[in-house]
Amino acid sequence: MATNNRSRSRTQFDNMKYEIASQLGINLKQGYNGDLTSREAGTIGGNIVKKVFESYTGNQYPQYDTNQQNQ
Numbered sequence: 001m002a003t004n005n006r007s008r009s010r011t012q013f014d015n016m017k018y019e020i021a022s023q024l025g026i027n028l029k030q031g032y033n034g035d036l037t038s039r040e041a042g043t044i045g046g047n048i049v050k051k052v053f054e055s056y057t058g059n060q061y062p063q064y065d066t067n068q069q070n071q
Helices: 004-022 038-057
Strands: none
Touching: 004 038
16 A cells, blocks of 8 residues: 555656656656756756645745845
8 A cells, every 4th residue: 555655656746847847848758867957957856846845835935036145
């Protein structure tokens, strides 16, 4: 039973990953994706974190201005 739940979770995660990559215009294929840049992979991962955070808390992920220098 636990294996079935784990498999279902993995499938849902993979579906979300491909959906986000598609929305961002990043060509993500099943299997090896070593041709992705670090920026592309990080963008996909960052958007996954935002989506999981929003679904878990029901709140929007806070936006920070990364261009502003520390004072």
